[in-house]
Amino acid sequence: MTMTITAFEASPDEGEGMARDMRVRWALEELGLPYDVRLLSFAAMKAPAHLALHPFGQIPTYEEGGLVLFESGSIILHLAERHAGLLPDDADKRARAITWMFAALNTVEPPIVECEAFMILERDRSWYRERLLMLQDRIRVRLGQLSDRLGAADWLDGPFDAGDLMMVMVLRRLEGWGILEEYPNLAAYVARGEARPAYRRAFADQRAVFEASQAGGSGEGENA
Amino acid sequence: MTMTITAFEASPDEGEGMARDMRVRWALEELGLPYDVRLLSFAAMKAPAHLALHPFGQIPTYEEGGLVLFESGSIILHLAERHAGLLPDDADKRARAITWMFAALNTVEPPIVECEAFMILERDRSWYRERLLMLQDRIRVRLGQLSDRLGAADWLDGPFDAGDLMMVMVLRRLEGWGILEEYPNLAAYVARGEARPAYRRAFADQRAVFEASQAGGSGEGENA
Numbered sequence: 001m002t003m004t005i006t007a008f009e010a011s012p013d014e015g016e017g018m019a020r021d022m023r024v025r026w027a028l029e030e031l032g033l034p035y036d037v038r039l040l041s042f043a044a045m046k047a048p049a050h051l052a053l054h055p056f057g058q059i060p061t062y063e064e065g066g067l068v069l070f071e072s073g074s075i076i077l078h079l080a081e082r083h084a085g086l087l088p089d090d091a092d093k094r095a096r097a098i099t100w101m102f103a104a105l106n107t108v109e110p111p112i113v114e115c116e117a118f119m120i121l122e123r124d125r126s127w128y129r130e131r132l133l134m135l136q137d138r139i140r141v142r143l144g145q146l147s148d149r150l151g152a153a154d155w156l157d158g159p160f161d162a163g164d165l166m167m168v169m170v171l172r173r174l175e176g177w178g179i180l181e182e183y184p185n186l187a188a189y190v191a192r193g194e195a196r197p198a199y200r201r202a203f204a205d206q207r208a209v210f211e212a213s214q215a216g217g218s219g220e221g222e223n224a
Numbered sequence: 225m226t227m228t229i230t231a232f233e234a235s236p237d238e239g240e241g242m243a244r245d246m247r248v249r250w251a252l253e254e255l256g257l258p259y260d261v262r263l264l265s266f267a268a269m270k271a272p273a274h275l276a277l278h279p280f281g282q283i284p285t286y287e288e289g290g291l292v293l294f295e296s297g298s299i300i301l302h303l304a305e306r307h308a309g310l311l312p313d314d315a316d317k318r319a320r321a322i323t324w325m326f327a328a329l330n331t332v333e334p335p336i337v338e339c340e341a342f343m344i345l346e347r348d349r350s351w352y353r354e355r356l357l358m359l360q361d362r363i364r365v366r367l368g369q370l371s372d373r374l375g376a377a378d379w380l381d382g383p384f385d386a387g388d389l390m391m392v393m394v395l396r397r398l399e400g401w402g403i404l405e406e407y408p409n410l411a412a413y414v415a416r417g418e419a420r421p422a423y424r425r426a427f428a429d430q431r432a433v434f435e436a437s438q439a440g441g442s443g444e445g446e447n448a
Contacts, residue, residue: 054281055373056331056366061445071326080321084248092291095302105326107280110334128246142280 001096002036003061005075006050007209009014009039015210016175017203021060023072023169024079025205027162029198031083039209056150073105086162094159100156100163108146111138116173136179147183154192168193226260227252228287229299230274231433233263239434240399244296245284246399247393249429251300251386253422255307264434297329300386310386324380324387332370333394335362340397360403362414371407378416392417 005028007021008101021037028035044050046057053061061068062075069075077098078084087094115135122128146167150156155164171190174180180187193199226429229252231245231295238286245261252259268274270281277285278294285292286299301322304310311318346352358408370391374380379388395414404411 050446051369051372056327056369058331067319069319069323071323071330073326073330074319074323077322077326095293095298098301099293099298100296102297102301102329105330106295106333107282107295109330110337113334114338125351125357127349131351145275145280148275153311 001065003033003037004038006038006040006053006059006061007206008059009041009044009209010213011206011210015207017206018173019059019206020072023166024062024075025202026059026165026169027076027079027086029202030165031079031085033083037205037209073101075165076166077101080162084125086165087162088192096157097161097163099129100161101134104163104166104170108142108167108174111135111142111195112170112173113161115139132173136177139174139179140182143179143183143186147186150185152185152188155189158198160193164189164193225289227257228260228262230264230277230283230285230389231376232283233265233433234437235434239431241284242397243430245359246426246430247296247390248284248286248299248303249426250389250393250423251303251310253426254389254420255303255309257303257307261429262321295431297325297390300390301325310389312382312385317421318342320381321385321387324385325390328387330391332366332391333397335359335366336394336397339363349403361404364406365396365408367403367407371410374413376408376409379413384417384420388413388417412418 005021005024008019011019011034013019017211025035040059042085045054045059046205050061056069056095060072060075061070062078076086087097096193115132115138118131118135131135135160155161156167157163171180171186172194175185175190180190229245229248232243235243249259269278269283269405274285275281277287277292280294281293284296284299285294286302287293292399293302293329300310311321318384339356339362342355342359343354351416379385380391381387391415395410396418399414404414418427
Protein backbone atom coordinates (compact mmCIF):
# COMPACT_ATOMS: atom_id res chain seq x y z
CA MET A 1 0.00 0.00 0.00
CA THR A 2 1.52 3.32 -1.07
CA MET A 3 1.94 5.90 1.66
CA THR A 4 1.80 9.54 0.65
CA ILE A 5 2.56 12.54 2.81
CA THR A 6 2.24 16.23 2.02
CA ALA A 7 4.93 18.85 2.57
CA PHE A 8 5.65 22.50 1.73
CA GLU A 9 6.64 23.12 -1.88
CA ALA A 10 8.87 25.92 -0.56
CA SER A 11 9.37 25.46 3.17
CA PRO A 12 9.42 28.71 5.17
CA ASP A 13 12.27 27.25 7.24
CA GLU A 14 14.50 27.18 4.13
CA GLY A 15 15.31 23.50 4.37
CA GLU A 16 16.27 23.47 8.06
CA GLY A 17 13.90 20.58 8.74
CA MET A 18 11.63 22.53 11.10
CA ALA A 19 8.43 21.88 9.12
CA ARG A 20 6.32 19.10 10.56
CA ASP A 21 6.72 16.75 7.59
CA MET A 22 10.28 16.23 8.88
CA ARG A 23 8.92 14.37 11.93
CA VAL A 24 6.95 11.98 9.77
CA ARG A 25 9.82 11.54 7.31
CA TRP A 26 12.11 10.63 10.20
CA ALA A 27 9.63 8.09 11.55
CA LEU A 28 9.20 6.53 8.09
CA GLU A 29 12.99 6.27 7.73
CA GLU A 30 13.36 4.69 11.20
CA LEU A 31 10.75 2.11 10.18
CA GLY A 32 12.32 1.57 6.75
CA LEU A 33 9.11 2.38 4.89
CA PRO A 34 9.10 3.88 1.38
CA TYR A 35 6.76 6.82 0.83
CA ASP A 36 5.69 9.39 -1.71
CA VAL A 37 5.57 13.13 -1.10
CA ARG A 38 3.05 15.53 -2.59
CA LEU A 39 4.27 19.11 -2.39
CA LEU A 40 1.87 21.99 -1.80
CA SER A 41 2.07 25.72 -2.36
CA PHE A 42 0.68 27.97 0.39
CA ALA A 43 -2.36 28.64 -1.80
CA ALA A 44 -2.96 24.92 -2.33
CA MET A 45 -2.83 24.31 1.44
CA LYS A 46 -5.85 26.57 1.92
CA ALA A 47 -7.78 25.27 -1.12
CA PRO A 48 -10.83 22.99 -0.73
CA ALA A 49 -9.03 19.88 -2.05
CA HIS A 50 -6.49 20.04 0.77
CA LEU A 51 -8.95 21.22 3.42
CA ALA A 52 -10.90 18.03 2.70
CA LEU A 53 -7.83 16.11 3.89
CA HIS A 54 -6.70 18.54 6.60
CA PRO A 55 -9.39 20.75 8.17
CA PHE A 56 -6.79 23.22 9.46
CA GLY A 57 -5.06 23.61 6.09
CA GLN A 58 -1.63 22.50 7.23
CA ILE A 59 1.00 19.92 6.39
CA PRO A 60 1.69 17.05 6.80
CA THR A 61 -1.17 14.79 5.87
CA TYR A 62 -0.88 11.03 5.45
CA GLU A 63 -2.74 8.95 2.90
CA GLU A 64 -2.71 5.17 2.70
CA GLY A 65 -5.42 3.59 0.55
CA GLY A 66 -8.67 5.18 1.73
CA LEU A 67 -7.26 6.34 5.06
CA VAL A 68 -6.45 10.02 5.51
CA LEU A 69 -4.77 11.28 8.68
CA PHE A 70 -3.37 14.62 9.81
CA GLU A 71 -1.44 15.80 12.91
CA SER A 72 2.15 14.61 12.98
CA GLY A 73 1.60 12.97 16.38
CA SER A 74 -1.27 10.89 15.11
CA ILE A 75 0.50 9.90 11.90
CA ILE A 76 3.62 8.78 13.75
CA LEU A 77 1.59 6.86 16.33
CA HIS A 78 -0.31 5.14 13.51
CA LEU A 79 2.93 4.12 11.80
CA ALA A 80 4.64 3.09 15.03
CA GLU A 81 1.73 0.89 16.07
CA ARG A 82 1.73 -0.99 12.77
CA HIS A 83 5.45 -1.38 12.09
CA ALA A 84 8.18 -2.51 14.51
CA GLY A 85 10.93 -0.11 15.51
CA LEU A 86 9.48 2.93 17.23
CA LEU A 87 7.50 1.53 20.17
CA PRO A 88 8.48 -1.11 22.75
CA ASP A 89 6.69 -4.48 22.65
CA ASP A 90 5.83 -4.42 26.35
CA ALA A 91 2.40 -2.81 26.86
CA ASP A 92 3.38 -0.64 29.85
CA LYS A 93 6.56 0.61 28.20
CA ARG A 94 4.55 1.34 25.08
CA ALA A 95 2.07 3.46 27.03
CA ARG A 96 4.97 5.37 28.58
CA ALA A 97 6.54 6.05 25.18
CA ILE A 98 3.20 7.39 23.94
CA THR A 99 3.03 9.58 27.08
CA TRP A 100 6.26 11.25 25.99
CA MET A 101 4.80 11.90 22.54
CA PHE A 102 1.90 13.76 24.15
CA ALA A 103 4.25 15.55 26.57
CA ALA A 104 6.38 16.76 23.65
CA LEU A 105 3.34 18.06 21.77
CA ASN A 106 1.14 19.39 24.56
CA THR A 107 3.54 20.42 27.34
CA VAL A 108 6.95 21.21 25.83
CA GLU A 109 6.09 22.47 22.34
CA PRO A 110 3.35 25.07 23.04
CA PRO A 111 5.55 27.62 24.87
CA ILE A 112 8.23 27.18 22.19
CA VAL A 113 5.79 27.70 19.31
CA GLU A 114 4.27 30.66 21.16
CA CYS A 115 7.68 32.31 21.42
CA GLU A 116 8.52 31.43 17.80
CA ALA A 117 5.33 33.10 16.52
CA PHE A 118 5.96 36.08 18.80
CA MET A 119 9.46 36.55 17.38
CA ILE A 120 8.10 36.56 13.84
CA LEU A 121 4.89 38.54 14.29
CA GLU A 122 5.66 41.08 17.04
CA ARG A 123 9.30 41.99 16.54
CA ASP A 124 8.45 45.64 15.80
CA ARG A 125 6.09 46.13 18.76
CA SER A 126 6.98 48.31 21.72
CA TRP A 127 6.60 45.40 24.12
CA TYR A 128 8.87 43.01 22.18
CA ARG A 129 11.94 42.98 24.42
CA GLU A 130 10.09 42.73 27.72
CA ARG A 131 7.74 39.97 26.61
CA LEU A 132 10.50 38.00 24.86
CA LEU A 133 12.35 37.57 28.16
CA MET A 134 9.12 36.44 29.83
CA LEU A 135 8.39 33.87 27.15
CA GLN A 136 11.93 32.54 27.20
CA ASP A 137 11.70 32.07 30.96
CA ARG A 138 8.53 30.04 30.55
CA ILE A 139 10.38 27.78 28.12
CA ARG A 140 13.20 27.43 30.65
CA VAL A 141 10.76 26.10 33.26
CA ARG A 142 9.85 23.19 30.97
CA LEU A 143 13.43 22.60 29.85
CA GLY A 144 14.66 22.51 33.44
CA GLN A 145 12.05 19.89 34.34
CA LEU A 146 12.82 17.83 31.25
CA SER A 147 16.55 18.08 31.90
CA ASP A 148 16.05 16.85 35.47
CA ARG A 149 14.08 13.86 34.23
CA LEU A 150 16.50 12.93 31.45
CA GLY A 151 19.51 13.16 33.76
CA ALA A 152 22.47 11.21 32.38
CA ALA A 153 20.35 8.86 30.24
CA ASP A 154 20.66 8.70 26.46
CA TRP A 155 16.88 8.65 25.88
CA LEU A 156 13.82 9.45 27.97
CA ASP A 157 12.72 5.91 28.84
CA GLY A 158 14.98 3.07 27.73
CA PRO A 159 15.94 2.67 24.05
CA PHE A 160 15.11 5.36 21.46
CA ASP A 161 11.40 5.38 20.60
CA ALA A 162 8.63 7.54 19.11
CA GLY A 163 8.54 9.66 22.29
CA ASP A 164 12.20 10.59 21.82
CA LEU A 165 11.66 11.25 18.13
CA MET A 166 8.92 13.74 18.91
CA MET A 167 10.77 15.36 21.82
CA VAL A 168 13.97 15.80 19.80
CA MET A 169 11.97 17.41 16.99
CA VAL A 170 10.25 19.78 19.41
CA LEU A 171 13.53 20.78 21.08
CA ARG A 172 15.17 21.31 17.67
CA ARG A 173 12.89 24.33 17.23
CA LEU A 174 15.17 26.08 19.75
CA GLU A 175 18.27 25.76 17.56
CA GLY A 176 20.06 29.09 17.31
CA TRP A 177 18.20 30.65 20.26
CA GLY A 178 20.98 29.98 22.78
CA ILE A 179 18.56 28.54 25.35
CA LEU A 180 18.90 24.81 24.83
CA GLU A 181 22.65 25.10 25.47
CA GLU A 182 21.91 26.09 29.08
CA TYR A 183 20.89 22.44 29.54
CA PRO A 184 23.90 20.43 28.27
CA ASN A 185 22.17 17.06 28.65
CA LEU A 186 19.25 18.25 26.49
CA ALA A 187 21.60 19.68 23.84
CA ALA A 188 23.44 16.33 23.77
CA TYR A 189 20.09 14.50 23.56
CA VAL A 190 19.08 16.50 20.49
CA ALA A 191 22.52 15.91 18.93
CA ARG A 192 22.11 12.15 19.51
CA GLY A 193 18.80 12.26 17.67
CA GLU A 194 20.22 14.24 14.80
CA ALA A 195 23.11 11.78 14.45
CA ARG A 196 20.82 8.83 13.74
CA PRO A 197 21.11 7.61 10.13
CA ALA A 198 17.32 7.70 9.68
CA TYR A 199 17.25 11.33 10.82
CA ARG A 200 20.02 12.24 8.39
CA ARG A 201 18.24 10.59 5.47
CA ALA A 202 14.99 12.38 6.30
CA PHE A 203 16.80 15.69 6.72
CA ALA A 204 18.57 15.30 3.36
CA ASP A 205 15.27 14.48 1.65
CA GLN A 206 13.42 17.56 2.92
CA ARG A 207 16.52 19.66 2.19
CA ALA A 208 16.52 18.45 -1.41
CA VAL A 209 12.92 19.65 -1.79
CA PHE A 210 13.89 23.13 -0.62
CA GLU A 211 16.92 23.22 -2.91
CA ALA A 212 14.81 22.12 -5.87
CA SER A 213 12.31 24.89 -5.05
CA GLN A 214 15.14 27.42 -5.19
CA ALA A 215 16.29 26.02 -8.54
CA GLY A 216 12.73 26.05 -9.89
CA GLY A 217 12.50 22.26 -9.68
CA SER A 218 9.44 20.04 -9.98
CA GLY A 219 6.82 19.62 -7.30
CA GLU A 220 6.76 15.88 -6.77
CA GLY A 221 9.09 13.66 -4.81
CA GLU A 222 9.59 10.05 -3.91
CA ASN A 223 11.64 8.61 -1.08
CA ALA A 224 12.47 4.97 -1.00
CA MET B 225 -6.55 -3.48 39.30
CA THR B 226 -7.17 -0.19 41.11
CA MET B 227 -6.80 2.93 39.01
CA THR B 228 -5.73 6.11 40.79
CA ILE B 229 -5.59 9.59 39.35
CA THR B 230 -4.35 12.81 40.92
CA ALA B 231 -6.23 16.10 41.01
CA PHE B 232 -5.98 19.52 42.66
CA GLU B 233 -6.85 19.58 46.34
CA ALA B 234 -8.23 23.11 45.73
CA SER B 235 -8.71 23.61 42.01
CA PRO B 236 -7.87 27.12 40.76
CA ASP B 237 -10.95 26.94 38.50
CA GLU B 238 -13.19 26.80 41.59
CA GLY B 239 -14.93 23.59 40.59
CA GLU B 240 -15.75 24.63 37.01
CA GLY B 241 -14.21 21.42 35.65
CA MET B 242 -11.45 23.17 33.70
CA ALA B 243 -8.60 21.28 35.39
CA ARG B 244 -7.27 18.42 33.31
CA ASP B 245 -8.36 15.69 35.72
CA MET B 246 -11.90 16.41 34.45
CA ARG B 247 -10.99 14.96 31.04
CA VAL B 248 -9.78 11.73 32.57
CA ARG B 249 -12.73 11.55 34.97
CA TRP B 250 -15.11 11.92 32.01
CA ALA B 251 -13.34 9.17 30.07
CA LEU B 252 -13.45 6.84 33.09
CA GLU B 253 -17.17 7.52 33.51
CA GLU B 254 -17.85 6.88 29.79
CA LEU B 255 -16.04 3.55 30.16
CA GLY B 256 -17.81 2.70 33.42
CA LEU B 257 -14.56 2.23 35.33
CA PRO B 258 -14.25 2.88 39.08
CA TYR B 259 -11.24 4.90 40.18
CA ASP B 260 -9.58 6.48 43.17
CA VAL B 261 -8.48 10.09 43.39
CA ARG B 262 -5.46 11.35 45.28
CA LEU B 263 -5.68 15.08 45.91
CA LEU B 264 -2.58 17.27 45.90
CA SER B 265 -1.79 20.72 47.25
CA PHE B 266 0.23 23.06 45.01
CA ALA B 267 3.27 22.41 47.20
CA ALA B 268 2.84 18.64 46.90
CA MET B 269 2.67 18.91 43.09
CA LYS B 270 6.20 20.32 43.02
CA ALA B 271 7.63 17.95 45.65
CA PRO B 272 9.97 15.09 44.70
CA ALA B 273 7.37 12.36 45.36
CA HIS B 274 5.04 13.79 42.71
CA LEU B 275 7.81 14.82 40.31
CA ALA B 276 8.84 11.15 40.26
CA LEU B 277 5.40 10.43 38.77
CA HIS B 278 5.03 13.59 36.69
CA PRO B 279 8.26 15.28 35.55
CA PHE B 280 6.44 18.59 34.91
CA GLY B 281 4.78 18.69 38.35
CA GLN B 282 1.21 18.79 37.09
CA ILE B 283 -2.04 16.87 37.43
CA PRO B 284 -3.46 14.46 36.42
CA THR B 285 -1.32 11.38 36.75
CA TYR B 286 -2.61 7.84 36.35
CA GLU B 287 -1.46 4.82 38.33
CA GLU B 288 -2.49 1.23 37.71
CA GLY B 289 -0.36 -1.42 39.38
CA GLY B 290 3.22 -0.56 38.48
CA LEU B 291 2.26 1.64 35.54
CA VAL B 292 2.48 5.42 35.91
CA LEU B 293 1.30 7.73 33.13
CA PHE B 294 0.86 11.48 32.81
CA GLU B 295 -0.59 13.78 30.10
CA SER B 296 -4.37 13.62 29.86
CA GLY B 297 -4.16 12.66 26.17
CA SER B 298 -1.98 9.67 26.88
CA ILE B 299 -4.06 8.52 29.86
CA ILE B 300 -7.31 8.69 27.90
CA LEU B 301 -5.79 6.91 24.90
CA HIS B 302 -4.49 4.18 27.22
CA LEU B 303 -7.93 3.71 28.77
CA ALA B 304 -9.76 3.89 25.44
CA GLU B 305 -7.51 1.27 23.86
CA ARG B 306 -8.09 -1.20 26.68
CA HIS B 307 -11.81 -0.73 27.37
CA ALA B 308 -14.66 -0.54 24.85
CA GLY B 309 -16.65 2.65 24.47
CA LEU B 310 -14.40 5.51 23.41
CA LEU B 311 -12.77 4.30 20.18
CA PRO B 312 -14.33 2.64 17.11
CA ASP B 313 -13.50 -1.02 16.44
CA ASP B 314 -12.56 -0.39 12.81
CA ALA B 315 -8.81 0.32 12.55
CA ASP B 316 -9.09 3.26 10.14
CA LYS B 317 -11.87 4.94 12.12
CA ARG B 318 -9.83 4.39 15.26
CA ALA B 319 -6.83 6.15 13.73
CA ARG B 320 -9.06 9.05 12.73
CA ALA B 321 -10.50 9.38 16.24
CA ILE B 322 -6.96 9.48 17.63
CA THR B 323 -6.13 12.17 15.05
CA TRP B 324 -8.84 14.36 16.57
CA MET B 325 -7.35 13.83 20.03
CA PHE B 326 -4.02 15.16 18.77
CA ALA B 327 -5.74 17.99 16.87
CA ALA B 328 -7.55 19.07 20.04
CA LEU B 329 -4.34 19.07 22.06
CA ASN B 330 -1.77 20.35 19.57
CA THR B 331 -3.74 22.55 17.15
CA VAL B 332 -6.85 23.86 18.91
CA GLU B 333 -5.78 24.07 22.55
CA PRO B 334 -2.44 25.94 22.35
CA PRO B 335 -3.83 29.32 21.18
CA ILE B 336 -6.60 29.03 23.79
CA VAL B 337 -4.20 28.26 26.63
CA GLU B 338 -1.90 31.04 25.43
CA CYS B 339 -4.75 33.53 25.64
CA GLU B 340 -5.88 32.15 29.00
CA ALA B 341 -2.42 32.58 30.52
CA PHE B 342 -2.17 36.06 28.97
CA MET B 343 -5.45 37.11 30.56
CA ILE B 344 -4.24 35.99 33.97
CA LEU B 345 -0.60 37.10 33.86
CA GLU B 346 -0.59 40.28 31.77
CA ARG B 347 -3.86 41.99 32.57
CA ASP B 348 -2.08 45.01 34.05
CA ARG B 349 0.39 45.50 31.20
CA SER B 350 0.20 48.44 28.80
CA TRP B 351 -0.14 46.13 25.82
CA TYR B 352 -3.01 44.06 27.26
CA ARG B 353 -5.93 45.35 25.17
CA GLU B 354 -4.12 45.33 21.84
CA ARG B 355 -2.61 41.88 22.24
CA LEU B 356 -5.84 40.39 23.60
CA LEU B 357 -7.64 41.18 20.35
CA MET B 358 -4.78 39.62 18.36
CA LEU B 359 -4.83 36.43 20.42
CA GLN B 360 -8.61 36.14 20.17
CA ASP B 361 -8.40 36.45 16.39
CA ARG B 362 -5.89 33.59 16.26
CA ILE B 363 -8.36 31.45 18.20
CA ARG B 364 -11.09 32.41 15.72
CA VAL B 365 -9.02 31.09 12.83
CA ARG B 366 -8.99 27.62 14.39
CA LEU B 367 -12.62 27.77 15.48
CA GLY B 368 -13.72 28.78 11.98
CA GLN B 369 -11.89 25.83 10.46
CA LEU B 370 -13.25 23.43 13.05
CA SER B 371 -16.76 24.79 12.58
CA ASP B 372 -16.50 24.26 8.81
CA ARG B 373 -15.44 20.66 9.31
CA LEU B 374 -18.09 19.83 11.90
CA GLY B 375 -20.87 21.35 9.79
CA ALA B 376 -24.26 19.99 10.82
CA ALA B 377 -22.92 16.76 12.32
CA ASP B 378 -23.36 15.87 15.97
CA TRP B 379 -19.77 14.71 16.43
CA LEU B 380 -16.53 15.10 14.46
CA ASP B 381 -16.38 11.67 12.82
CA GLY B 382 -19.35 9.36 13.36
CA PRO B 383 -20.48 8.45 16.89
CA PHE B 384 -19.04 10.20 19.98
CA ASP B 385 -15.49 9.04 20.70
CA ALA B 386 -12.30 10.02 22.55
CA GLY B 387 -11.57 12.66 19.89
CA ASP B 388 -14.85 14.41 20.66
CA LEU B 389 -14.27 14.09 24.39
CA MET B 390 -10.94 15.87 24.09
CA MET B 391 -12.21 18.51 21.65
CA VAL B 392 -15.23 19.35 23.82
CA MET B 393 -12.97 19.71 26.85
CA VAL B 394 -10.60 22.02 24.96
CA LEU B 395 -13.45 24.18 23.64
CA ARG B 396 -14.98 24.37 27.12
CA ARG B 397 -11.99 26.52 28.15
CA LEU B 398 -13.67 29.31 26.14
CA GLU B 399 -16.80 29.35 28.29
CA GLY B 400 -17.66 32.90 29.30
CA TRP B 401 -15.35 34.51 26.72
CA GLY B 402 -18.15 35.15 24.19
CA ILE B 403 -16.11 33.74 21.29
CA LEU B 404 -17.45 30.20 21.01
CA GLU B 405 -20.96 31.61 20.58
CA GLU B 406 -19.89 33.13 17.24
CA TYR B 407 -19.88 29.51 15.96
CA PRO B 408 -23.32 28.15 16.86
CA ASN B 409 -22.54 24.62 15.70
CA LEU B 410 -19.48 24.50 17.99
CA ALA B 411 -21.45 25.89 20.93
CA ALA B 412 -24.10 23.21 20.34
CA TYR B 413 -21.36 20.56 20.05
CA VAL B 414 -19.96 21.50 23.46
CA ALA B 415 -23.46 21.53 24.94
CA ARG B 416 -24.05 18.00 23.56
CA GLY B 417 -20.88 16.84 25.26
CA GLU B 418 -21.82 18.45 28.56
CA ALA B 419 -25.27 16.82 28.44
CA ARG B 420 -23.85 13.30 28.42
CA PRO B 421 -24.57 11.46 31.69
CA ALA B 422 -20.91 10.44 32.05
CA TYR B 423 -19.85 14.08 31.72
CA ARG B 424 -22.33 15.12 34.37
CA ARG B 425 -21.15 12.47 36.81
CA ALA B 426 -17.53 13.49 36.28
CA PHE B 427 -18.39 17.15 36.65
CA ALA B 428 -20.28 16.54 39.90
CA ASP B 429 -17.37 14.53 41.30
CA GLN B 430 -14.74 17.21 40.64
CA ARG B 431 -17.19 19.83 41.93
CA ALA B 432 -17.61 17.92 45.16
CA VAL B 433 -13.85 18.03 45.68
CA PHE B 434 -13.84 21.79 45.33
CA GLU B 435 -16.78 22.18 47.68
CA ALA B 436 -15.12 19.97 50.25
CA SER B 437 -11.96 22.07 49.99
CA GLN B 438 -14.03 25.17 50.76
CA ALA B 439 -15.60 23.44 53.74
CA GLY B 440 -12.20 22.23 54.97
CA GLY B 441 -12.96 18.64 53.93
CA SER B 442 -10.60 15.70 53.68
CA GLY B 443 -8.13 15.22 50.86
CA GLU B 444 -9.04 11.77 49.60
CA GLY B 445 -11.81 10.71 47.26
CA GLU B 446 -13.25 7.65 45.64
CA ASN B 447 -15.52 7.44 42.62
CA ALA B 448 -17.30 4.23 41.79
